[in-house]
Structures are given as structure tokens and as C-alpha cells.
Amino acid sequence: MFGKRVLLIVTGGIAAYKSALLTRLLVRSGAEVRVVMTEAAKRFVTPLTFEVLSGNPVADDLFAPHTEPEIEHIELSVWAERIVVAPATADFIAKSALGIADDLASTTIVSSRCPVYFAPAMNQAMWRSPTTKRNIETLKRDGRFVIEPGSGDLACGEEGPGRMAEPGEIVDVIESSFGRGELQGIRVLVTGGRTEEEIDPVRYISNRSSGKTAFAIAAEAKRRGAVVELIHGPVDVPPPDVDAAREVRSAAQMARAVKRAFPKADILIMAAAVADFTPERKSRGKMKRGEEVVSIRLKPTTDILASLNKSDKTKVVVGFALEDEESDRKAMEKLKTKGCDYLVFNRIGPDTGFSTDTNSVVIYGRRGRIASTPIVSKREIASVILDVLVKDKRIRQKSNERK
Numbered sequence: 001m002f003g004k005r006v007l008l009i010v011t012g013g014i015a016a017y018k019s020a021l022l023t024r025l026l027v028r029s030g031a032e033v034r035v036v037m038t039e040a041a042k043r044f045v046t047p048l049t050f051e052v053l054s055g056n057p058v059a060d061d062l063f064a065p066h067t068e069p070e071i072e073h074i075e076l077s078v079w080a081e082r083i084v085v086a087p088a089t090a091d092f093i094a095k096s097a098l099g100i101a102d103d104l105a106s107t108t109i110v111s112s113r114c115p116v117y118f119a120p121a122m123n124q125a126m127w128r129s130p131t132t133k134r135n136i137e138t139l140k141r142d143g144r145f146v147i148e149p150g151s152g153d154l155a156c157g158e159e160g161p162g163r164m165a166e167p168g169e170i171v172d173v174i175e176s177s178f179g180r181g182e183l184q185g186i187r188v189l190v191t192g193g194r195t196e197e198e199i200d201p202v203r204y205i206s207n208r209s210s211g212k213t214a215f216a217i218a219a220e221a222k223r224r225g226a227v228v229e230l231i232h233g234p235v236d237v238p239p240p241d242v243d244a245a246r247e248v249r250s251a252a253q254m255a256r257a258v259k260r261a262f263p264k265a266d267i268l269i270m271a272a273a274v275a276d277f278t279p280e281r282k283s284r285g286k287m288k289r290g291e292e293v294v295s296i297r298l299k300p301t302t303d304i305l306a307s308l309n310k311s312d313k314t315k316v317v318v319g320f321a322l323e324d325e326e327s328d329r330k331a332m333e334k335l336k337t338k339g340c341d342y343l344v345f346n347r348i349g350p351d352t353g354f355s356t357d358t359n360s361v362v363i364y365g366r367r368g369r370i371a372s373t374p375i376v377s378k379r380e381i382a383s384v385i386l387d388v389l390v391k392d393k394r395i396r397q398k399s400n401e402r403k
């Protein structure tokens, strides 16, 4: 959600403590976050917490003396691209359903002009009450979105529906609301993770790729409406929920799987760290230790990208390169020799490259640099890569045709 402007309204329920994590996750996803709190919310969590987590002052007073020419609730509602009310109390839901505007939070809702999401949180009896039910229906009829609460142990000691959706779920809903449809009908093939090249039945040569970047890309493509197929090597984290996921082991298996899936794909994103070398011969039995020095001869593996039939020029191919040093010339050379449309270049470093949660990339197109990022989460990297792809003429055209 790089650069997206999200206004979080925190109202006075126990679940306000979860909104601290929600703020953190929104910021981590790249969004710019501002927070409004009701008076009751401030009894549960201090504004300082949200100020520190969002990096912005918390607004809470409709009548605060203002130095800016703009009136705060109007400025906030113009600024926001999405408003999330989390937790949304029974009281705030009722006020919003009626259009009551007696504090900064409720006045901002009445003056809002972007999609508004309510994440209710309350005791199960409050949630089941006919008034809350009616108010929720009214909000939905008015075009507001409700992120349904879950069921289970409630903070009040009772059990039942009313538990606020988890912060991660709320972020997913907001993220997909931004991306919906951009890749509708587009088939995206993503490769990820490492490969393992067997030396003998128990040993192999591999690398430190975790698969996190590819998984973030696959999840982001899915969020934007694509049909996503993932081919991945052995990984440390579970793959995201996509249309098809297939695990392979060696570079040769990866090459075969990609070759088979490529004809159906509109976009191929080769984020896998495929081994460049594989043992020339694999020992049938476990190699025994002796006194002698053992050498393993390595032969180059198939260069998957270079070996694909890229005669269909409507397909978009994205390669990845991991190098010690950044060089525009080298990156452009690689882009051309591999026949890619885009090349995502990342440098090896303590916070970048394999197995970290963060990375910093430069994206090249056929005419040179297109985008670059500072060190950010892999989720944000995925978002920047897909932002580039959705602007590609071929993809826009196909997506429009298939909508």
C-alpha cells in the first residue's frame, strides 16, 4: 500500500489495544497513516502510542484551535483515501448510522468522501442487539463496508460473536480494496525459493533464498485480481493462498515446470533463486568420509529464462538479479541477454537479499531504470513491482479486454 493515505479512527472499546498493531501493520505495508481518537478511546490507549506508531500527531478535538486555514475534519476527510474505524463501538456505529456529528471522529465520517470500513468490536449481546443489527444494516445500505467480527472468547469473559477482526485481516481488506481489478483476468506465473542440487541421497547444494519475496509478489498479484500460479522450491514459510502452487526441488525440475506453465501465463516473474550449478554426477549411495580430499565437479544448469520461447511478444517477463554491486550497465546487459522486459535488481547486504524480511531494489525496463526503493518490507517491494507491471501497455490492454 505504498504511499496510500489511510485514516484510522479508534473508538472506545477494549480492542483499541489491537489498533496499535493495526497501525504498525498499515505503516509497514507502506501506507501513510493518520489517527483520530474519540474521548472514550483515549481511556483505553494513549494518543502517544498512535503518534509514535503512525509518525503523525493524533487528532481528537473538533474544536481544537487551528493554525492551518483548513478545518480539520474536512481536511482529514479530503486527505483520506480510505477510512478504517477499528475498533468500532456499538455507540460509534449507531452515531455513524444516524449521521450524528458531535466530535471529530463522527464529524469526519459524515464529511467523508472515500470508502469507509467499520471493524466492530463489542460484547456478544451488544453485537446481537436489534439496534446494533439495524445500525449495521443501515451502514451497509449507505455504502459503508463492515469487516465482520469473529467469534470466540471476548474480553468481557463471555463467548460469542463480537471479537474485532485481527489486524492482519483488516490490512488485507484495505489492501485489496486498493488493488481490486487491476490484474483482473491476467494470469501470473511466479517462481520462488531456492533449488536443491543433490550430491548424494542425503546432501545437496543450495542457497539462502527463503521464498519470501516471491510469496509476497504472488499474494500481491492475487490481491490485485490476477489468477496466480506459483512454482517454488523448498521454502521456510508457507506459500500464500493462490490459484495453484507447486513445489519442485532441483533446477532441472523448476525448468521443466516453468516450461510447461509458461505458455498459459501473461506475466512470468522469475523470483526463484535457481542454482547456477549442479553436481556433474550424483552419487547413488551416501558418500563416505575417508582420508582423501573429495572434489565435486559442477556443471552449469539450464538458464530457465534464456531457454523459454519468448516469441509471443504480448507476454511480459520479469527477471531477478542478485549482485554484490549495483551497476546500471550490468543490469541492462542482463536484461537483454535474458530477454526480459523488466529486471529487478537487488544487492547483497545485511538487510537486503535472501532470507531477510526487507530488501531494497532497482527495477529496470528496456529503456533503463524505472523505479527504486529504499530498504523496505518485501510486501512493499512486491507492491512496487506490481505497480510497474499494471502500467505496462500489454497488461492494461489484456486486462481491459478480459474484464
Ligand SMILES: Cc1cc2nc3c(=O)[nH]c(=O)nc-3n(C[C@H](O)[C@H](O)[C@H](O)COP(=O)(O)O)c2cc1C
Pocket (backbone or CB within 6 Å): 010, 011, 012, 013, 014, 015, 038, 039, 040, 041, 088, 089, 090, 091, 092, 121, 122, 123, 126
Ligand atoms: C471497560 C470498558 C470496555 C468497553 N468495551 C466496549 C467494547 O468493546 N465495545 C463497545 O461497543 N463499547 C465498549 N464500551 C463502552 C464504550 O466505551 C462507550 O459506549 C463509549 O461511550 C464509546 O464511545 P465512542 O463510541 O465515542 O468511542 C466499553 C466500556 C468500558 C468501560
